[in-house]
Amino acid sequence: xxxxxxxxxxxxxxxxxxxxxxxxxxxxxxxxxxxxxxxxxxxxxxxxxxxxxxxxxxxxxxxxxxxxxxxxxxxxxxxxxxxxxxxxxxxxxxxxxxxxxxxxxxxxxxxxxxxxxxxxxxxxxxxxxxxxxxxxxxxxxxxxxxxxxxxxxxxxxxxxxxxxxxxxxxxxxxxxxxxxxxxxxxxxxxxxxxxxxxxxxxxxxxxxxxxxxxxxxxxxxxxxxxxxxxxxxxxxxxxxxxxxxxxxxxxxxxxxxxxxxxxxxxxxxxxxxxxxxxxxxxxxxxxxxxxxxxxxxxxxxxxxxxxxxxxxxxxxxxxxxxxxxxxxxxxxxxxxxxxxxxxxxxxxxxxxxxxxxxxxxxxxxxxxxxxxxxxxxxxx
Amino acid sequence: xxxxxxxxxxxxxxxxxxxxxxxxxxxxxxxxxxxxxxxxxxxxxxxxxxxxxxxxxxxxxxxxxxxxxxxxxxxxxxxxxxxxxxxxxxxxxxxxxxxxxxxxxxxxxxxxxxxxxxxxxxxxxxxxxxxxxxxxxxxxxxxxxxxxxxxxxxxxxxxxxxxxxxxxxxxxxxxxxxxxxxxxxxxxxxxxxxxxxxxxxxxxxxxxxxxxxxxxxxxxxxxxxxxxxxxxxxxxxxxxxxxxxxxxxxxxxxxxxxxxxxxxxxxxxxxxxxxxxxxxxxxxxxxxx
Numbered sequence: 324x325x326x327x328x329x330x331x332x333x334x335x336x337x338x339x340x341x342x343x344x345x346x347x348x349x350x351x352x353x354x355x356x357x358x359x360x361x362x363x364x365x366x367x368x369x370x371x372x373x374x375x376x377x378x379x380x381x382x383x384x385x386x387x388x389x390x391x392x393x394x395x396x397x398x399x400x401x402x403x404x405x406x407x408x409x410x411x412x413x414x415x416x417x418x419x420x421x422x423x424x425x426x427x428x429x430x431x432x433x434x435x436x437x438x439x440x441x442x443x444x445x446x447x448x449x450x451x452x453x454x455x456x457x458x459x460x461x462x463x464x465x466x467x468x469x470x471x472x473x474x475x476x477x478x479x480x481x482x483x484x485x486x487x488x489x490x491x492x493x494x495x496x497x498x499x500x501x502x503x504x505x506x507x508x509x510x511x512x513x514x515x516x517x518x519x520x521x522x523x524x525x526x527x528x529x530x531x532x533x534x535x536x537x538x539x540x541x542x543x544x545x546x547x548x549x550x551x552x553x554x555x556x557x558x559x560x561x562x563x564x565x566x567x568x569x570x571x572x573x574x575x576x577x578x579x580x581x582x583x584x585x586x587x588x589x590x591x592x593x594x595x596x597x598x599x600x601x602x603x604x605x606x607x608x609x610x611x612x613x614x615x616x617x618x619x620x621x622x623x624x625x626x627x628x629x630x631x632x633x634x635x636x637x638x639x640x641x642x643x644x645x646x647x648x649x650x651x652x653x654x655x656x657x658x659x660x661x662x663x664x665x666x667x668x669x670x671x672x673x674x675x676x677x678x679x680x681x682x683x684x685x686x687x688x689x690x691x692x693x694x695x696x697x698x699x700x701x702x703x
Numbered sequence: 704x705x706x707x708x709x710x711x712x713x714x715x716x717x718x719x720x721x722x723x724x725x726x727x728x729x730x731x732x733x734x735x736x737x738x739x740x741x742x743x744x745x746x747x748x749x750x751x752x753x754x755x756x757x758x759x760x761x762x763x764x765x766x767x768x769x770x771x772x773x774x775x776x777x778x779x780x781x782x783x784x785x786x787x788x789x790x791x792x793x794x795x796x797x798x799x800x801x802x803x804x805x806x807x808x809x810x811x812x813x814x815x816x817x818x819x820x821x822x823x824x825x826x827x828x829x830x831x832x833x834x835x836x837x838x839x840x841x842x843x844x845x846x847x848x849x850x851x852x853x854x855x856x857x858x859x860x861x862x863x864x865x866x867x868x869x870x871x872x873x874x875x876x877x878x879x880x881x882x883x884x885x886x887x888x889x890x891x892x893x894x895x896x897x898x899x900x901x902x903x904x905x906x907x908x909x910x911x912x913x914x915x916x917x918x919x920x921x922x923x924x925x926x927x928x929x930x931x932x933x934x935x936x937x938x939x940x941x942x943x944x945x946x947x948x949x950x951x952x953x954x955x956x957x958x959x960x961x962x963x964x965x966x967x968x969x970x971x972x973x974x975x976x977x978x979x980x981x982x983x984x985x986x987x988x989x990x991x992x
Contacts (some may be wrong), residue, residue, distance in 0.1 A: 414961045429806050431886045431916045431953065434813055449958060466810040507805060536805045540780060543720060566950045570942070581950025582858020582913055585939035586981055589963075593980060596971055601943070603950040634867075636829070636843045637723070666843060666863065687864060688982055694894045 326547045328360040329412045331529035334506050335513070335515070338498040342526045345414030350525055353396030355412040355665055359388040364416035368395040369408040372552050374447070375531075376660055379403045400461040417527055419517045422480045425496060426512030427464070427503050429534070436464040436503065437654070438496070440478045492523040504529065505542050507537025508650040556619050563606060563615035571625040572597025574698045575620035575658075577613070579604050579638040587632045587691065594688075596695035599626045604638070613646020614653065621656055623660040628659050630694040632687055635666025644672035648679040659697050663690030705833035705878040706853065706898040706905075707796060707824070708772065712837045715740040715761060715770035715794070717785050719751050723777045723800070724776035727841050728755070731774075731984045732843040733940055736837045742766030746855035761785075761792040774830060774839050775799040782826060783808035790819040797975035798839050799826035806952065809887040812889025816889060827951070829859035829881035842879060850875020853899035853986060855892055856911035857884045857918075857951065861939060864981050865911060874992070884913065884951025898931050907933045907991045909984055910975070914940035915961045917956045920969040927973035936970045937978040938963045978992070 332342045334379035345361065347370065348354040356430075358365045369381030377384050382405050385391035391413060400463045401408045422444035430437040441451060441459045451458055461482040472493070495516065498700050503511040510532040519529050538545045550558045560567030566581070574596045578584035581603050588598040600620060604612050620626055633643050643664060650656070664672055669685075676683050684690045714731070718724040719741025732738050740758055741751050747759035756921010758764045773789040775782060775798065782801040789797045797816060804826050816823045824831065834849040841859070847866040851873060856862040859881055866879055873966060880895050882888055888986065892910060899905045908930075912919035919938065926934050941963040943949050945956040956962050968976045976987040 362976075376862050429810065429886070434887045435810050436807075444910060465814070466807060467814070470801070506805065507807065509806060534780065534806050534952075535948070536803050537807070539803070540805075568943065568944070568947050568949065578860075580858060580860030581954060582856070582861035583864055585860050585913060585943060585949055585954070586864070586937075588943070589939060590980055591939045597943055601947075601949055634863045636863055637727075637841050638860075665867070688980065 324535055324538065324548060326524065326531055326533065327370040327372070328368065328529060329370060330547045331531040332526070334382045334502045335529055336506070338502045339503070340495050340498045340526050341524070343415045343417055344425065345412055347410050348395060348414055349399070349410050350398035351392045351399060354394030355388045356414050358385060358391035360563070361413065365391050366414050366416050367391055367398055368412045368414060368497070369398050369403060370410040370412055371403050371406040371408055376403060381408060404551060410573070412610070417517060417525060418520050420520050421518045422515035424512070425499060425516050426514065427500060427509065429509045430477055433463045434570050436500075437464055438462045438470065438478055439475070440481055442482050448512070448514065464500070469504070470497055472497070479500040485522065488518060488522060488524055495524060495526065503635060503656070506531055507541050508532060509534045517554060523570060534568050541557040555701055556622060560602070560619050563612065563619070565602060565612060565616055565619070568601040569623070570598050570600050572599045573625050574621070574628040574694050575599045575617050576632065577604060577629065578603050578632045578635065583632065583634060583639060586688070587630070590688065590691045591630070594692050594695040596698050599623055599686045601614060610642050610646035610649055610656060613643050616649040617647070617650040617656065621658070628661060628694045628697040629656070629659065629663065631662040632689060632690060633664040633666070635664065635668065639668045640664040640666055640672035641668040641675060644675040647681065648675060661697065663687055663692050704902045704904040705836055706895070706902050707831055707878060707880065708833050708839055709836045710836050711755055711775065712839065713739045713769050714839060715742060715764040715768060715773045717742045717761065717775045717789065719743055719747055719755070719757060719916060721776055725841070727776065728951060730815060730844065733837055734838045736839060740764035740770050751756055755917045761788045765794060767793045770794065772796040772839060773798065775801055777801060779805070783812040783940050786812045786823060786826075787815050790816045790821045791825040794821060796824065798824045798828070800828065800830060800840055800980065804828040804885070806885070809885060813889060814847045824880070824887060825883040827885045828883030828888070829862065831880040833878045834876050839877055840881070842881065846870060847879060848875040850877070851906035851992060852876045853894035853902065853905035854909040854911070855899070856881050857913050857941065858911060861911055861981065865909060865937070865984050868985050869988065872989070874985070874988060877902060884953050886916065886953040892918055893925045896922060896925060896930060896934070899922070900932055905932065907935065907988055909988065910934055910936045910939045912936065912966055913918040913948065913951065913954050914938070914943050914956050914963050914966070917961070920968040923969040923973040923975055926975055931935075933976070935976045935978060935984055935987040935991065936941050937981060937984055938966045938970070
């Protein structure tokens with residue numbers, strides 16, 4: 324799950340990290356009022372779940388409240404990488420003497436959290452990692468002990484020469500690790516971490532990605548979710564306990580298991596079609612899940628055919644068959660359905676389907692070919 | 704022969720009285736797996752199906768039931784602790800089926816298990832099956848029969864698809880291992896490749912990977928450097944968009960890293976035959992057997 328910058332900053336503040344916060348506005352008038360309250364120059368920042376906001380024109384400096392209102396007017400409603408800006412953060416503009424990068428990610432290769440710090444801040448860390456890896460200092464954390472004080476200090480000495488700044492940065496790094504753990508994050512970064520002309524260390528921008536598997540035990544983090552920034556069908560699917568990702572094609576796919584779901588999409592493409600979605604109904608299926616899956620897929624007007632590919636293991640194919648029959652009785656579906664199922668309770672499933680007027684196939688390739696023919700109009 | 708499990712496997716089921724745990728315990732027993740104990744805290748002293756003793760702790764299941772392998776079907780909130788409990792009790796092979804365990808929990812449990820000298824398979828995996836001998840986890844027993852192919856995979860149902868197609872072509876397996884789709888897991892492709900290389904009955908190997916991370920690329924380099932046996936591979940997710948988690952927590956293309964193309968190229972560069980479709984695994988395996 325992604326969260327907004329202002330939410331990420333709140334997570335940092337909760338651990339005691341010095342962050343010039345500002346306030347969030349949803350209208351230009353609010354933005355002007357906030358700028359007036361803050362006094363002095365402000366930065367108007369688009370709150371969308373993507374990087375590269377600055378390059379896209381979603382981050383602007385405003386010297387007066389009137390200017391803040393105008394900039395907010397321009398940024399609100401703007402499209403950044405396909406996402407509409409619904410909120411702007413009005414933050415006090417900081418005087419910056421130096422910029423650094425600090426972040427912690429859950430690293431698959433190290434199988435542990437890894438800190439990355441660089442004195443070259445305010446930058447795209449992935450770009451620096453690719454072009455100038457020596458400019459980044461990495462440190463693997465043992466998650467059973469957390470970031471140890473001497474490790475935090477060691478990283479801080481990579482960033483600053485002044486003892487006072489080193490101590491301040493070491494404290495911030497430990498607080499950042501605490502925020503990473505408390506939020507169940509897979510990534511937590513401060514970019515840039517600045518020094519002011521007076522020598523104070525401050526966090527100016529923050530980004531967190533949350534491990535979805537943590538959300539069941541972190542209701543306060545789950546509450547940060549912004550459904551308006553997600554595809555409505557994906558929100559609907561998540562609430563129904565399904566993993567759904569919308570794609571651009573016209574072959575709707577309902578599959579059990581993530582690997583088989585991906586392989587099914589690939590096979591649609593192989594036979595000349597385009598998948599409309601990724602959809603995994605999960606292991607322990609029940610008919611209700613299938614009903615929801617059909618509702619979500621048919622809400623996409625592009626879908627020309629629905630393809631079921633079920634290899635019953637834990638998933639009982641009769642549950643899937645019952646779901647198909649129930650769903651089509653509740654509301655008739657006006658696109659053809661191609662059903663492939665095999666495995667657990669296959670005979671019962673085939674009987675349920677044939678009594679309701681559906682036929683089922685047992686071979687995956689044959690079913691995918693048939694679905695692609697129907698989608699492209701060649702099968703009619 | 705086979706790898707990791709066989710007729711000497713003595714299994715304890717953690718979470719034996721739950722919905723999934725009880726269903727799959729019956730399936731494993733039907734297949735012939737020696738299930739010697741179950742664990743459900745608070746239900747110690749009862750029996751499962753009138754013949755498998757239930758204990759409160761894994762320690763008791765090992766000491767009194769003689770278990771040497773465990774399989775875990777407990778909810779995500781308790782799974783990492785269940786893994787570490789099994790390691791503390793001296794279990795040698797710990798198979799965790801549970802899906803949805805927080806990654807940070809796995810990052811803590813993994814080194815804990817390694818330091819106790821045990822092996823963890825998973826989490827978020829279908830377990831493993833040594834054809835005709837033993838199955839631990841959720842892989843359906845009827846989909847394969849004894850034969851010369853070793854299979855290692857990140858996915859459950861994709862594994863079933865491929866071994867079922869092999870069976871239809873008259874080709875059976877030694878052991879099928881699902882290592883799971885989480886970003887941090889206990890057993891890697893390389894661990895399984897090494898075990899298959901050492902197993903005299905395994906004549907050829909199937910490796911089923913997917914987008915995300917670098918496990919497949921590292922495994923491909925390992926194959927070239929260390930294996931005498933032929934390997935056939937398939938990568939799922941050629942049509943997956945970048946930046947989206949495709950069901951499995953680990954199946955995500957980050958930026959331009961972890962794509963199917965990159966992994967397929969790594970397979971080709973290291974002498975691994977690449978199947979375009981799951982069905983093509985059958986033809987490629989025939990060629991190398």
